[in-house]
Amino acid sequence: MIKKKTAITALIFAVTINLFALDGREIMQKAEDSVKVDSTHALVQMSLTDKNNKESVRILEMFEAKDKNGLSQSLIIFHKPASVAGTRFLVQEQKGRSDDKFIYLPSLKRVRRIAASEGGQSFMGSDFSYDDMSTRDIDEDTHTLLREEKYNGQDCYVVQSIPKNLKEAQYQLRISWVRKDNFMPVRVELYETKDRLKKVLTIEKLEKIDGVWTPIITKMENITDKHSTTLTMQKVEYNKKLPDALFTQKFLETGRL
Incomplete structure (x- = not known):
């Protein structure tokens, strides 16, 4: 009788686990929802390392917030070195189509839209x-x-992610390692074709800041070119009011609010 009860209990447990198991889409949705903030403002060090381990360092500032429709908008401003200082990059999320991307290069003294066909460029x-x-x-x-x-x-x-429209996708396949405790993706393999690995993104240091799990050190490694880029958060703050005017082409061109 005891054995029968144990077997029934095990069966009920197995069925319960199966009922509440997450599928791939649910996991990736939870990963997307894992950071719930109104805005982010960060100072970041970008380190570029070539195949000979020669390193060049840049300092940039990142801003991100939601617009009135709840869509993401982000701005990056390069501060150092002098060769890139004043470069500004704006991304405005769009519903049902590709995001709008614009860049201001001081040498050209004008704002240029990044075309969808340029999305795969460095x-x-x-x-x-x-x-x-x-x-x-x-x-x-x-x-x-x-x-x-x-x-x-x-x-x-x-989790394996395959684009529904392969012709318009930069990567043909992505494989993500998503932590169970906080749903943060800590490793993502990016495949140029289904059997050719192009890049690997890893979170090398993760900390909780103001209740938000924050990637402190993020590394993108280009397997093909033997080159890598590391982003290190030097300072980050969440939920501070950011001016709407930051996320405009006017600010992108002038650098003034």
């Missing part, structure tokens, strides 16, 4: 592309939970 010589700096809607991809495993000692979901 952003300011880094290992991040213009599209990497933009948003991607959850339902642009089909997400499949591949397995569950540990990564750097943390229990993770491993």
Whole structure:
């Protein structure tokens, strides 16, 4: 009788676990929702390292907030070195189409729109592309939970994401390691084709700041070019009121509110 009860209990437990199991899309939605803030303002060090381990360092400032429709808008301003100082980059999320991207280069003294066809190009010589700096809607991809495993000692979901429209996608396949405890993606493999790895994004240091899980050190490694870019948060603050005028082409051109 005891054995029968144990077997029934195990069956009920197994069915319950299955009922509440997350699928790939739900995991990626939770990952997207894991950071709930009104705005972000950060000072960041960008380190570029080539195949000979030669490093060049840039200092930039990042702003992000939601517009009145709840869509994301972000601004990056380069401060150092002098060769890139004054460069400004604006991304405005759009519903149902590609985000609008604009860049101001001091040498040209004008704002230039980044065309959709340029999305795969390098952003300011880094290992991040213009599209990497933009948003991607959850339902642009089909997400499949591949397995569950540990990564750097943390229990993770491993999710495969394949674009529904392969012709318009920069990557043909992405595999993400998403921590179970906070739903932060801590490793993302980006494939040029389904069997050719192009880049690997890793969160090398993660801290909770003002109740928000924050990537302190993020590394993007280009496997093909043997080049990497590391972003290190030097200062970050959340939920501070940011002027709407920051996220405009006028500010992009003038640098003045």
